[in-house]
Amino acid sequence: MGEPVTGKAEYEIGCVRVNLEEQSVSHGEQRLELSQKKYFDVLQCLVEQYPNWVTREQLIDLVWAGNHFVGDKAINNAIWHIRKALAEVDPDVQYVVTKRGHGYRLAVEPVLRVPEVSDAKGGNQPAKWRLRLGLGAAMLIPLAWFTVQSLWLGTAPEKRVSSIARLTNYPGSEFTPVVDPERNWVAFTWARPNQNPDIYLRSLKTEAAPKQLTFSEQSEYGPVWAADGKGLYYIERDKSLHACAVKYLDLATLTRTEITDCFYNLNTHLAIHPSGSPLAVNKIGPGIQNSGVYLVDLHDSDISPAETGIRGVRETRLSCGDECRYEDRDMAFSNDGTRIALTRRTDLLSENIYLRDLATGEEQQLTSGESDIKGLAWSRGDDRIVYASEVARKRVTRMVNLQTGNIEPLALPGISSINPVPGTDTFVFGAGNTDTFISYLDLGGDLKAAIPLLQANFDQGNAHYSPRQRKLVYCSNESGAMELWVSDLDGSKRERLTNFKSEVKMPRWSNNGDRIAFIAADPAAAGNQLMVIDFATREVRKVEPKHHDYRRPVWSEDDSYLYAAVSDGHGYQTYQFNLGAGEGLPVADMPVLKLRHIGNGEVLFSRAAGSGLWRAALDTGVPELKNIRQILPEDQFSPLYNWDAYKDQVYFHVNAGIHSKVMKLDLSSGEVSGVALLPRGALDKYGEFSYIPEKDWLLFTQMEPYQSDIYQFQLND
Template sequence: MIEIKKEAVFTLAGCEITPSDNSLNFKNCVQLDRGLAAGGSADKISLQPKFIELLSYLARQYPNVVTREELIESIWEGNSYVGTKALTNAIWHLRKHLNPLVDISGTEAIETVRKTGYRLLIEPEFKPEDLVSKPEVLEVEQAKVKELKDKLSRVVVAIVILFIFVGAGAFFHLYQDSKQLMQTEEQMLTRTAGAELYPAVSPDGRWLVYGKKSNLYLKDLQTPTDTPKRLTSKQTKELRSIWSPDGKSLYFPSESRDSGECYLSQLMLDSHEIIQITPCYNASAALDISQDGSELVYIWESSSDEFGGLYKFDLTSETAVPKRISCSSDCSYRDRDIAFSPDGRWYAISRRFGNISEDIFIRNTESGDEIRITQGLEDIRGLSWHPDNDKLVFSTENSGVRAGYVVDINSKKITNLSVVGFSYPKFIPNSNQLVFAKYIKDFKVAYLELDQAIPSTVFPLTNSEFNNRNPDYSAVTKRIVYVSNETGHNEIWSSNIEGGDKKQHTDLKRRVAYPTWSKDGNKLAFLAPDDKNEGNKIHILDLSNGGVSIIASSYSDHRRPIWGRDDNEVLSSTDDGLMAFSLSNQPPKKVSKMGMRLGKLVNNTNIMFTRLDRGGLWSMALSEPDKIKEVISAEKFDEGYNWVVTDKGVYFREVHGRYHLINFWRYNTDLITPILKLPPRSLYGYGSMSYIPSEHRILLTLSESSKRDIIMLNHKLLQ
């Protein structure tokens, strides 16, 4: 029996593939037109390691069909969450680069076998030294027989072991069968109006605490019909809390409504005394406590920090000060959530790379060593350790759908819990059950008619079960571009101004965000993850041929793109301020040191923008970037993304506790006029606005969400 070395060099139709340097060498393909090789003139090209590893695996299995499951298991370590999309992407790239071999071999390089997998159609040639002989089947079986005879000489021991294994096997199968037959049980713990968040159950399993309307509430699970009790004052804001291990107190960040000062606080439940411990970030900042109650770990941003990070605080010392334990400068990420493992060995941390990518790491509490657990997730909302210390349960959004997942920290295998709306999970102490906030939100592109004498409501542009968001209108093409998950992935689509004549423009099968038209209507700029799913890059879609290119940039995080004065450059805010990126891959130029949330070019000479460091609406001339002007003060304008510039003024969202307002600020009078009042949370906070001049119509992202409730979950995958 012959086995081929994994790193073996081989040829396809005379063209050499070298796994050690991930290369395709077309030099010896004498029949190949050099102009066709991989779309260029180079004899040798390099591909991503996973692409070459996949091609090598298919070559070693030639001429057999290899199933998709086997490829995901071998190449992506069984991670179906990432591997399914990555395999399809890798096959597409391999076919593209191997396409020149079709004329030589007379056949397609890789065949898709429907509902099964793939196989290589061109016979690979390996060097003799890469072929390793293995024992023949008969020899192997004879060795097994000899080994079995040796074992049978100890008959009594073998029989006892056999009975033990049979009994254990039967018990295991019965246990597994009971798990498979177990139904997922969801018990609703709250039923009142409003949004309940960050649930946590007391160590004795009796009390549920959660945040609602910026206060903490306590519910007795033994008397579920009783009205929950508000624990905190209306003078402060609290949302997120954790129990002390003895169940006698709660720890939480508490923010003054008047001064804005925030302190990590401890509430003694027997006396209702509140003790301020140490400064904190805000009312929803993440925190957790060690199993022995000696240490708090939390997300904070001190006055000397560039951005928030992970801190720990010794609760046993009266003179303790917060100690930062995560990256503090020149970091490519931001810590967002934190959880202690039950055995105290690990912190689990969710980290945001850029603004559309987030992943989970675990950090050893003693050594500080870190292990990356996931690759390429989206917005993570809560994570919690399973009691066995080997698994984490978390919530993430996948192409607009929020659900729960469990990941094994050893194998890194991710399994879908198939619980839609799953957010902020927290295991009940000493139990395999957990509580979570069920939160289902739908996004629709909608419009507001401004020509009505009295604007009365917004109307969905399209009525469908899919999530559509972030519209942008082009007066040249007279089309609306937006992001939709209609294919199961967030892709770029467009429609006419009435929502008809829909077209899909990308098929990247990964997250895309914030598309914007070029001035001539021939291109779209948008954000999508980089090849490592860390951060994001500016992508350019050429509508004339459907090609997608990536603008060269050393930055890992780019904010929403803005087309420059012509269509040869795109502006985007980075860690170094506002940068101009050339479509011809010239080095980027720094426009301004100002960090912008969102900018819009006005008359090719000025940019109106919102800032990262403060509220208000601002403007800046491109010719004098150091001179900025406050257009609308922060007292009147505190919106980051939901605003749009027209020829007469600016439409923007104003948020109130009980409603949203759409306002209009007029240039010539400097007055703000309310246009329409909407229910609270009607407009998506990270949405966008666009304007259709011919229709005098505003486009916006409408957020349609059901109320949030706390659910207790009993699930077979958590047993």
């Protein structure tokens, strides 16, 4: 077990006290007897993993160093001794519970006891202990809780972080924190339960309740402080108008000024130069399909942000245009203002950090093999950059040393946003991992509630069922990487199909059930590759190496061809791949992202977010889409991937206020009707709907809502 970095971490669990440093359990003055160290290690594991379930496999890995020969008897014996010791002092409380298929967990929440030095002069006085609770107070938490990250990295994190404190613990999710230049306030986004996000301000000096700054019906998020600390730049997304704008909020008057536009269907990021201008924003500009970073000159106007508006501001695109095969997304200026760090995505599975000299334009690649980077922050000395990326569907935090080029893991949880506290090596960040699992709607039942089908201590998604094989194929990170797995429909007879030790996505059975097409990360180059696995022999082969970014493969009706959207750096286009010849031919000039056969040579497809649902005849001999027509407009059909078709029925989802509404379209009558309501955020937008005719079930990837809070930590040398 890892050493808790917080020192003598003590917890109260009900009426007992657990000291992780001394490895002791006590009740008042009585010390409970756990006759073997392994018994305490199991208890410590349950404490550190609370409120998660801990599987027997995890206990073997964490407590017995992966020695699976210890068997069930050793685990059962340890759990029995822990329960016996706790029952002797508190017989009316069940401290440890067991759930078949999930493992073990504590039934009583462990509460950290934090030492407080009583001597105001800083003398060496004995430490008193108190419980740190409440919403306003910064709440210290043990770093041992964060060491779960090392399970995914495969190596113990360096002790680079300390003084971890929680700044918020409100209902809903808080994220994108940023501290003002005088270090008095933290501005952040707060998405309260079943409400659109707004921007709030919280004092770092007092325990006063946070102050709400925005109140409109739009989603307002991502604040960035102006250099003078008198206002905030932020993003506003208007769902009714399908519009996005970057605005300035004057804190004295709460007046708002529009600065520039942004792209509604893009995850927008902001950063401001330490001099106060320019403001960097990532967006899609006129005539360019790839997103890039634009520098907005805030001084290029006679009208200040505090007045009625900015007109005629000059914007310069910093990023490459459509001639390049990548998109720039997040960004952060160095403290001295000479450089900017950029996250650059080449495809769905590949995103890395680049460093650009603002004077010369010279660039340097800092990372490789990363995916879905969220959060980017410089250290005070401009010699280190902290960032978070995704490994096997889990957020991990790392630091790149610009002097040595070394990249180190940091013992921090999944970070979605991070910013430095000005003038220090303290950072504030939003934390929270999203768990995914496979659920279904029983469309033939009276109650259309989401029912978990495969749910465990690891993430699962993108399920597709083969009636021929009577098998489910899906993606899971059970092995520590996102690989392909198969099982019976009830989750039994699980078997891993691939061992790439990287990322796979979007599996699709052939109609006859003998092969599975999927997308896998390309370890030899930035990008991904289209793959096919033979289910009987387990032989895997690459379909065609010409392209570098594929989406959502689907088989032709006779399994002779594969269809997949391909990016050429200028947008997406659907290709037909001849598996015998190994070549691909373009099918349509329009950006088809997902395609489904409905019989008789007819297909349905979605083009882009908010573009509606389309129908066409597919001529495989040319290949070509013919008689193309839109059958649902964009205001009725908005999903990219969460839809599926079977014969004359189409199932899809739409956002409906605080819910996600599952809908059904009858192609013969054109009638659209509601099927079920799901909680907002329950659907993975990159997941998949998959209809099972024999059960009348609709499978989908469900996301477990999580509490995202704001923390701060100190980065050590």
